[in-house]
Amino acid sequence: MLRVVLSFLFIYVAFSEPECSRFHYEEQTLNKMIRVEIAMEKLQLDMAATQQQVLDALRGLREETQQIKDDWNNEKESLKRDVKDMKGAIANDILEFTNELEKLKGPAVAFRSKDVADLTPNSGDTLVFQTTMLNEGLGYDNTTGIFTAPVGGTYIFTVQFCVVGGKNMYYVIVADNEEIKKGWFCDAKWTACYSADAVVVLKQGARVQVKCSSSSSLLSSNSNYWNTFSGVFVHA
Known part of the structure; x- marks a missing residue:
């Protein structure tokens, strides 16, 4: 794709310049080619930088998403432990309350x-x-x-x-x-x-x-x- 773009730019520059002399034409052509090449290199660098920024953003997004998943999983496990502990505490309270009632009630006499x-x-x-x-x-x-x-x-x-x-x-x-x-x-x-x-x-x-x-x-x-x-x- 870069070659195609370069060729089009070259043809455009070549036909858009007025012709003065053979050497002048060649010099102008060479100058245009160099400028085009520099522009292409800059374009490549900009594209590479943009691509790197996109990759960095995607990587950061993946890391953030993974962190959210990890936090959620940890929260779920913590919640399960809390619910289990709460059930155990409630069961113990009910058992103690029942035992106290039995003590108060005493045997049948x-x-x-x-x-x-x-x-x-x-x-x-x-x-x-x-x-x-x-x-x-x-x-x-x-x-x-x-x-x-x-x-x-x-x-x-x-x-x-x-x-x-x-x-x-x-x-x-x-x-x-x-x-x-x-x-x-x-x-x-x-x-x-x-x-x-x-x-x-x-x-x-x-x-x-x-x-x-x-x-x-x-x-x-x-x-x-x-x-x-x-x-x-x-x-x-």
Whole structure:
């Protein structure tokens, strides 16, 4: 291509110059050729410089693009690690929270009993409810009428007494020799059932029982109404 351009430039210069003499023509021709050659060399140098600039720009663009890719890949890996760590932390928090709830909830402890052995108890007697209908945690002993706390925590105890009409029932709920509930039930004419409950915080191994607090007590029981003693563990 350079030769073609050079030839055209040469022909153009040759025909555009006025002819004076043979030597003058040759001198002018030679001068034009040199100028054309210098112009071509400059053009080549400019093209080479421009090409180099384009190559440098492309190389820089490639490097910048690669750097962006590398940064993005690193960011993705960092994000994956952060998400993994966050999932692990959340899982640990959930496990710890669940364990704490289990500790607060504690084991299942509950009992329910009926059928007082002696319907005419004396003052100070422990009322023994002989029939055990529920005994989760095995805390209640139906031979002694005493509940022994298998774990420490808050408990609710409930009693129901069915009193003969015109008679009385004096009772007291005792936890480790401490009276936590005390009362009196009666009805002037009819046999009637009454209930009471008590909330108490017990240590493991504490003993709870229901006692009669007066010898004038008289209870009644049949298939339609029961004398009962029950309790449930609420939380640690």
